[in-house]
Amino acid sequence: MAEQAGTARRTPLSRERILRTAIALADAAGIGSLSMRNLAQELGVVPMALYKHVANKDELLDAMIDMVVGEIDTPMPDTEWKQAIRGRILSARSALQRHPWAALAIESRNMATPAILGYLDSVVATLRSGGLSADLAHHVMHAMGSRVLGFSQELFDTTRDAGRSGPSTAPQPAAMPPEVAARFPHLAEIATAASHDDASVVGSGCDDQFEFEFALDLLLDGIERLQQQGWTSAHR
Numbered sequence: 001m002a003e004q005a006g007t008a009r010r011t012p013l014s015r016e017r018i019l020r021t022a023i024a025l026a027d028a029a030g031i032g033s034l035s036m037r038n039l040a041q042e043l044g045v046v047p048m049a050l051y052k053h054v055a056n057k058d059e060l061l062d063a064m065i066d067m068v069v070g071e072i073d074t075p076m077p078d079t080e081w082k083q084a085i086r087g088r089i090l091s092a093r094s095a096l097q098r099h100p101w102a103a104l105a106i107e108s109r110n111m112a113t114p115a116i117l118g119y120l121d122s123v124v125a126t127l128r129s130g131g132l133s134a135d136l137a138h139h140v141m142h143a144m145g146s147r148v149l150g151f152s153q154e155l156f157d158t159t160r161d162a163g164r165s166g167p168s169t170a171p172q173p174a175a176m177p178p179e180v181a182a183r184f185p186h187l188a189e190i191a192t193a194a195s196h197d198d199a200s201v202v203g204s205g206c207d208d209q210f211e212f213e214f215a216l217d218l219l220l221d222g223i224e225r226l227q228q229q230g231w232t233s234a235h236r
Contacts, residue, residue, distance in 0.1 A: 013045055015053040019063050023099065026064070030166040031101035036060070061105050066115035068102045071095040072150075074122075081130025082220050085123065089216060092119075092150030093209075100163035103151040116149070123148055132227050139233060140223050147216060 021042055026034050036057055040047040054060045073091040075084035096102050106116070120141070127137040146152055181188035 013043065013049055013053065015063070018043065018050060018053050018060075019067050022060060023064055023067060026101040027099055028166055030164050031104055032164050033166065034101075062109065062113045065102060065105050065109070066113050068095055068099050069113070069115035069119055071098070072119060075126070081126050081132075082224055084126050084130075086216065086220060088123065088126075089144075089148055089150060090213070092148075093212060094150075096150045102163070103146075103149075104163045106149060106151075107146075120148070130227070132223075133232065135232050136223075136226060143219060143223075147212075147219070152212065152215070 018039070022034060022039050025039060025042060034057075036047050036050055039060075040050055043050075050060075054063065069092075071091075072088060072095055075087055079087070112120070124137055124141065127140060128134065132140065141148065176188055
């Protein structure tokens, strides 16, 4: 046993090992719980040992983000542009669902990381190779916003809460009191329409994945029509 412990202590500390351990910690407990101290403890080293591989927590987070971005699939050659963009964005969403802290980390950065810049550049390249002008591609990236990275700030979406403090069971939404429903009848109407199991429970029937794909397809269909019409911003 002592020999095994000695071998574990002699396992070389690498940047990749640090990053994979940090990602596992954030996946399990949320980005808020990650610190250089508890990361070092998880690795069985003193905190100073980490700084030989990452300069500080900001560099650690950037590298973690880039590792997650590296999980996004690349489209097969000769894939039609709309299908290629849709596939990449849904692959990005899957990556962020595996690592729900990543969207929060991306939003917190002052500058895009190299991997994010490379990913965005490749998305624009796909749009351009599909026949979209640079002008239209520019506006498409604005319209897509964070959705191109696999997440969006939806009005009724709480799925990213797990990224703050780790996986948890989402609380059941409370029933809309009759007086509130009477005051805001249109909200009450769509809440009831979205509720498949219990019409009195606000949002109980919402499917976050469906809503994401629904909005994505609306955007892509509209973009395709503009491209076919030869749209330019001069038409505004």
